[in-house]
Amino acid sequence: MDPIRIGIVGMGKIARDQHLPAIRGDAAFSLAATVSPVADQGVDGAPHLPSLDALLAQGPAVDAIALCTPPQVRYDLAAQALARGIHVFLEKPPGATLAEVDALEACAARTGASLFAAWHSRFAAGVAPARAWLAERQIESVSIVWREDVRVWHPGQAWIWEPGGLGVFDPGINALSIATHILPRPFYLRAGTLLIPANRAAPIAADLSFCDTAGAEIHMDLDWRQTGAQSWDIIVETDAGTCKLSRGGAVLTLPSGAEHKEDREYPGLYARFATLIHSGRSDVDTSPLKLVADAFLRARRDTVEPFND
Template sequence: MTRIALAGIGKIARDQHVPHIAANPDFELVAAVTGHRPPEGVPGFRTVAEMMRAVPDVQAISICTPPRGRLALVEQAVAHGLDVMIEKPPAATLSEAQAIVRAVAGAGRVLHVTWHSREAAAVEPARAWLAGRNIRRVEVNWKEDVRVWHPGQAWIWEPGIGVFDPGINALSVITRILPRPLLMETAELRFPSNRDAPIAARLSFDSGGVPVAVEFDFDQRGPQSWDIDVETDDGHLQLSMGASKMAVDGVAQDVGDEAEYARLYRRFAECLSTRASDADLTPFAHVADAYLLGRRVEVGPFEE
């Protein structure tokens, strides 16, 4: 059993990480690095160094802090011999994410850069179904209400985040299920007049000659949309509910219902067992590409 700590005790840590660590027999949550209230029964500390002085047998850390400044936290962790799991997005910038990968590798530790939507139940069945088929087009509609998922969280509107916080989940799925790499062709980013990050985006990619059209929206009221449609020469694949559901030609497929974060921690346990990192930055690179190529369009102000 790996004695693990959590860094950053916010909504995602309390809703997903804490219960799934508790449910996984390969891990024991023994400490938290946080400026807030730690999980019940778990000692909290302000820094990694303080934690290691008090709980020196911590073996790994799962980082759930906002993305800015994670390199320093990772460097502290590996300096104390900890293996690292990191919540998406892995950093505030692509260069920082790449530095994180180098820092962990240089210290001889294990790194798991997580993409929780890749662990949705339908992702691997979709990848298998698409293998060997000729894909004609792909459409992605990933739309949700920021007020529901990030109420009052100012960090979500920091430069470089905004709609790409949920949008990167869609990118993590399509980069997993499609057999050829994605190359961004155009991007339009819609910025509220009073915010520093986009509230919506329209992206177009080419994947080996296949057009991939992507729509992100962080201001969708009512039912949320997390849908991917793939037309092939041998049927129509539909992923819905964040790739937890799958249909082929309108017929629902049995893909199971195991939770994403249960799979994430099982995968981290596998990485620790084999001492092999899993640190794919491809979805994050596409976000960076969107800012490099994106045409900025200003829209009305956003209000909570």
Template sequence: MTTRIALIGFGKIARDQHQPALAAHEGFDLVATVDPQLTADATSTPASFTDFDALLASDVEVDAVALCVPPQHRFAVACQAIEAGLHVLLEKPPGITLSEVADLEQRAATAGTVLYASWHSRHAPAIEAAREWLLPQTVTAVEIDWCEDVKVFHPGQAWIWEPGGLGVFDPGINALSIATHILLRPFALREATLDVPGNCATPIAARLAFVDTNGAPVDAIMDWRHEGPPRWQIRVVTDAGELRLEEGGGRLSIDGDVRIDEDKDEYGGVYDRFASLIQEQRSEVDLRPFTHVADAFMLGRRRTVEDFHE
């Protein structure tokens, strides 16, 4: 059975990733888009609305929504959708606080709808193979290097610098979503340094020092001031060799031997998972990546750096 779905928020991520993934997916039918600033692209869907209330009041039949609005606005829209009996997919991060996402999970359980807090990077081509290889190994150290140019990948997105926008953790949480999935042992933050521009509320760079339950260090560098090609890579040292994930999970090598090197189709995997959850009538809300970010804001020493100007 095809699920009729609406995209709420039709900005860059919705146009670049969600719309193509839905167009290629047999399990979904994109029936509407909602965005206060409609673009010409939005008219390519059967129905377009400037606000969610208008969609709910229309005769367009919808079973589910994918929320691609900035995280500061996600909770209110998700509450409306759940109250209307719709299944809800949350783009990452799932919200701006842990408590509001826990609230959404309870609301969905009470309403009998599906809530899916998606982590698209977990669906990169090499992730499951990396997880399988690591399962029997003893990890001795992990290094995360997640650096990109904010002016290239997040142009004109002022909300990322506001409270709840996460700053560099908006992409950095992708690395944490991968690490929490492929590493067998949990890890916890011990210290962090956050570089915050003087004219912003969120960090432009972060250094994080985690330790897993066996004492192995898990160190992360995230920086939006990086110039040139992005570095989205994770290095895992084990008793059986060294695993490297590069290209955000598109490439996997073991001791220098490349095992997987494929173009990423992460959002196809996201919607495969959402379709399965709807069929099984169960929610999936893994808050571990978001919890690590919250811990960084709690424990991190903030350093004021030069103002950011796009």
């Protein structure tokens, strides 16, 4: 079977740190091209084009694209590719709105192309075994603490503070992608507070109270002002003891002990994308984005001091 010829659209940090190594390490794919308006953002061994329009008009031919652009501009690019029958990998979050992701899913169904809303944290080493263990337990309560330093992880990225950029929910949605995957029952927002800097449009911190359909309370603490050690933890109290995912899902601790395996998030994503393409299917789960949208819909907004990089 010939490799899937894939182009990367958007050559920022996530593309270089994660997508390029995963593609190069997967025999199911070959890197056909990179796309960015910045001329020097290309890589050795692949043509570099200034836009998706240029790639589609001039070649080289691609079977799939990975969209690593900010979410606010992703819809038009994805729709353009899907209309041509090109498979599309959407970095998280899959779009700036839920409605546009629904429209893309419908477009993929019409054209037969595969659409993949990729939640990389679900492929962290501890997530699958945590899901299996929790499936047989009674959930009593859940604590999610996702605190990091935005200056370290998103320096100078103005788009992330704009409408559709999600602010602190850019990392927070990773936690929600895990929680919606491992918890055996759906959950919904009951109350919350968003802390929004006076000079920004998106929150820098959030405190959210969820509840699952059996009444278990789920508390989420998000903060982009953390310095020193970073916190990416999900703690689930059950009738059989505590399940803890730390380091963003990489480390699983159960009553029987801790497990820490190699980080294979993006290789796992690309293996999944290849499977979807070869089987003619799509995978577009918007449940994490729905919870973020609900936070903007229902949570109280408090203004805090301005934030500057």
